Amino acid sequence: MPSPELSAQPSVCSSAPAKPLERVDIDLGDRSYPILIGAGLLDDPTSFEAVPTASAALIVTNTTVSPLYAAALQKALAVRFRSVHTLELPDGEVHKDWPTLNLIFDALLGHGADRKTVLFALGGGVVGDMTGFAAASYMRGVPFVQVPTTLLAQVDSSVGGKTAINHPLGKNMIGAFYQPQLVLCDLATLSTLPPRELSAGLAEVIKYGPIYDMAFFDWIEANLDALSAREPAALAHAVKRSCEIKAEVVGQDERETGIRAILNFGHTFGHAIESGLGYGEWLHGEAVGCGMVMAAHLSQRLGGVDAAFVQRLTTLIARAGLPVVAPRLGAERYLELMRIDKKSEAGEIRFVVIDRPGSAVMRSAPEAMVREVLVQCGGA
Template sequence: MKEVRVDTPGGSYPIRIAPGRLDRLAESVPADATTLVLVTNPTVAALYGKRAEAALRASGKPVLRVELPDGEAYKDWQTLNLIFDAMLAHHCDRRAVIVALGGGVIGDVAGFAAAVYMRGIRFIQVPTTLLAQVDSSVGGKTAVNHPSGKNMIGAFYQPIAVEIDTDVLNTLPAREVSAGLAEVIKYGAILDAAFFAWCEAEAGRLRALEADALAAAIARSCELKAWVVSQDERETGLRAILNFGHTFAHAIEAGVGFGAWLHGEAVGCGMVQAAELSVLAAGLPRGDADRIRALVSAIGCPTYAPDLGTERWFDLMQGDKKTEGGQIRFILLPELGRAVRTPAAAEQVRRALDLTVARQAGEPSAIATLA
């Protein structure tokens, strides 16, 4: 088993990475827990619900299962209330522990529920998608979406443990694998050029879910994110670099409707867009931008964004959480392995959109890629 520790003012906790961790969840259950609230969705419950419940019951605690509708479209206030309704109906107290079993949507919603139920209770992350394992389950960002933007209502709230069972990835659809790999290569792009080069060499093995390559990618991704989060828990400075590609990605997700694209697909495409903007506004060498586009394509993510219309793009990006005083601040790369947070001129952004939005015949359109 590989263990990575996250140390923040909001809490210190282990990330445990190994095959079979799903059967050992009781190891993370606090001795004083009263009820374990297993939050999941029907798809994950059908695959792993009974195993997870059995593992949690081995702790000697009662388990309440709450199933939420499946998909990004249900990452909203109404779905959040389903957790509260079930917990209040079963008289869950402040020593109840929420266990989030699922992908990023489940982790974000269940984590937010833990952050605000009775002003805060403990929770455990059990991510079942690659994207959740390397990104959303680590670092304490919890939220629901609003029609005006993604993750606009939420809290920084750390789990007490993250349990990563690498075996569960064998049931992931290919699109979900590609989406998770986008977040993996992001860490190399912003923090570790050698890791980026390793991902280039291992892209085929990663897409094929070869165990040793996948375990190495997950562990390194968690190490890099843990280091950043430990330095800046609440995204007042350094942690913002983890949003590389996300300003464009969130515009894609809001523009086409939450759930039409997987988050990682939008991040992959958004990184291509941010790389083009980096060439124009941050001095990234042309060859490095081409490497990013090539690797995003190699892992199976779109490299051209949908044509939302330039003004719509700007409207959506202005609504992003990273906008300050009406000015969009992008995460850009002066070079592979180093990221900076900076504004960009409107004309530079327009040029980057021209280079990355599927508008001309013969371009590999994002929608066709996903179809």
Template structure:
């Protein structure tokens, strides 16, 4: 097991990465202010892993309330969030009842937001079951639900007490979900570590084949990079926005197609292609660098073309992006491979060329 520590001004918590961690209640017990937890999961994950986690905690003397939600991005809403509150209130859960998120990014985001709101703040722990959640969404304290007009527009910054990333849970992950997680891994190489980017090029086949050592290194390096950035900027007032590489375009894709049509990682993959294309249009990276990024994203099994939303719809959806400031779009773009920057006031003609160019799908 590898343990990373994320140290913030007001809190500190471990990120445990290893095999068989789901069965080790001792990783959870030190973080419980009382011996009562609510495990929030979904209808897909529950049959696979809920009993194992629940049994281990109950054998350690912990009272467990299971809360099983419907599965999918389309359920990342107020109505589903209220199912968590209904269950907590019906069971007379107290402020010291710990919420445990057992699932992917949707479950982690909703459980964290529920914890931030319930009785003005209950503790929570992340047990991510997807690659995307293990390398990105479970770390850093971003919690949210979606609104029809925008992704993750209603939420809170609220840190977990611990993150427990059991690599064996990836064994049951569908291949499409694995590729979606690889989008967030590639993001880290593109925005801040060209050596990691090269490693990903050399090891993509092993990652997609679920080689344990390769996946463990990818999770570790991604968490290390995210932790370094979150420590500098917990509330995303500056450098943390770099973690949104590809997300301005990606969130527009998700909203434009309807949440859940494309997986978040698929939208981010295509979004990173568009971000690289815009960087090329602005003269910051050359054609060879652009094609290198496109090849790696494609090698991960991700789309390298975005759906044709139409220019007006693209701009409308991107106008709801959380990086918009004083009404101006801001993008995370590549100054070079391994170095990203937040850019405001992008040339409108260059943006239009990208949104009508070769990396947009055309109807046959």
């Protein structure tokens, strides 16, 4: 029979604060906030010390994530907030619309939420986008905290302050630039992520190499197996470096008038794939992965990189479990879909291309060259 001291030990351990593995500070003047990265953060009340005090909190999540993590988060927040409610939205991009957004307002008003109520977005990009826009708009702005539970959301929506819902006539057409108070990237939540979604997140991680930091690209190549095996130290570094790079780029261009567009590397081809196949057929990250291969071929034809670079990028994308051959939609359909991209100007398609490894620019390309890339990559 164990002694009382011994049996008490595990409970002492489990209640000790989880120490974040990494921290990134996003410097935006009076809208600055920290990103904490580590395993087991969301059930630790000390993780939320940066959050302003208030009497009430609302956790917004979805029906997939809620059974996994909502109770733990609610319990951790109960230490700091007198009332904590949880709202479950239906899961999926198709619900990123006004009626679903309004469920958040209904819940806030139904619970008598005031201007200090803190919203917590617990889930992937859709939950983050909607909760962020609800926080930006409720009483013209209440504090919110991102608790992204997908790798894509941890490396992508953690930084940049973009929030939005879709309109029947266009994706992300209605939204706001609005910054969270805190982002908590709990790597433990990635243990439940389906493999396809892990790969989709890796696409955005890989992206930061060719556009900004080839040393990081080297590191990803060396550590891809550890990332795929979800080793916390590897994930922590990947999330941290991705957030740092995005923060550096966004810091130069918070409202997306210039350099920030390089973050869309692979996205012009990728959006055409998503839209051409019908949203949801390929995950966003899968389409971006394949789109980066296509954009790399275009970059090579424009003289920015050589064939060895294209091969190296393609190999890494394939190793990450992502598609590298474009769906055969036909050249005309690709061109039509890319012409209505938000980056188009006066009907001319503009691409983010690599002008040398680790550096990207936005430019247009001759249509004949784009057609050659579509043929080469399997799309036409």
